Amino acid sequence: MSRGVEVVLDAGPEHAAEAVAVMHRAFAEYAATGLPSGAMTETAHTLREEMAGGTRVALLRVDGRAVAMAKHHPAADGSRYFGRLGVVPEERGNGHAATLVRALRADAWAAGLAGLSCLVREDEDGNIAVYQGLGMTVVGRGERRSRTGALIRVVEMRDAEASAD
Known part of the structure; x- marks a missing residue:
C-alpha cells in the first residue's frame, strides 16, 4: 500500500503544537545519554x-500525520540553516x-541562498553520514x-558545493 507523503516547508504558527510533539518524540532518546536535548x-x-x-517550520506528514520536522531560516553566511530535524522513532x-533535506535545499536555492548548513552533535555518526550522503560536508568543529x-x-x-566557494 502506498503512503501519502506531504512536505510543508512553512507550517504556520497554528501547527506549533504539532511540530513540538514531533520534536519531543524525536529527541527524547537523548535523555538517556546524560546530555538531554534542548528540544525537550x-x-x-x-x-x-x-x-x-x-x-520557519517544516513538517513532513505521512497519510496526514506529522512524523518529521525541522526548523529553518536564512543564515548570515548566505545559506539556509536548519536545525532540530527529527523523525519520530517508528x-x-x-x-x-x-526528503526534508532535499526539500529544504530546493527551497534555499529557489530563494537565491547558497544551499544548506546545520550543526550536528559530534557523536552522532549516523546523522553526519546521512547528511554527507545528501551532499553536505563537515566544515568545522x-x-x-x-x-x-x-x-x-x-x-x-x-x-x-557551497563550502567550495
Missing part, C-alpha cells in the same frame, strides 16, 4: 515566538530526513551551549 525544553509557545522572529529508516545549559561538541556541516 521547547513548547508551542516558544516555537511560535521563534516563528514570529523569522524561523518512522525512521523510511527516507523522511532525506566546536562546542555549543544547549538550551539545557549543557556544553555539547558539534560539527558544522554545509552543502559541499
Whole structure:
C-alpha cells in the first residue's frame, strides 16, 4: 500500500503544537545519554515566538500525520540553516530526513541562498553520514551551549558545493 507523503516547508504558527510533539518524540532518546536535548525544553509557545522572529517550520506528514520536522531560516553566511530535524522513532529508516533535506535545499536555492548548513552533535555518526550522503560536508568543529545549559561538541556541516566557494 502506498503512503501519502506531504512536505510543508512553512507550517504556520497554528501547527506549533504539532511540530513540538514531533520534536519531543524525536529527541527524547537523548535523555538517556546524560546530555538531554534542548528540544525537550521547547513548547508551542516558544516555537511560535521563534516563528514570529523569522524561523520557519517544516513538517513532513505521512497519510496526514506529522512524523518529521525541522526548523529553518536564512543564515548570515548566505545559506539556509536548519536545525532540530527529527523523525519520530517508528518512522525512521523510511527516507523522511532525506526528503526534508532535499526539500529544504530546493527551497534555499529557489530563494537565491547558497544551499544548506546545520550543526550536528559530534557523536552522532549516523546523522553526519546521512547528511554527507545528501551532499553536505563537515566544515568545522566546536562546542555549543544547549538550551539545557549543557556544553555539547558539534560539527558544522554545509552543502559541499557551497563550502567550495
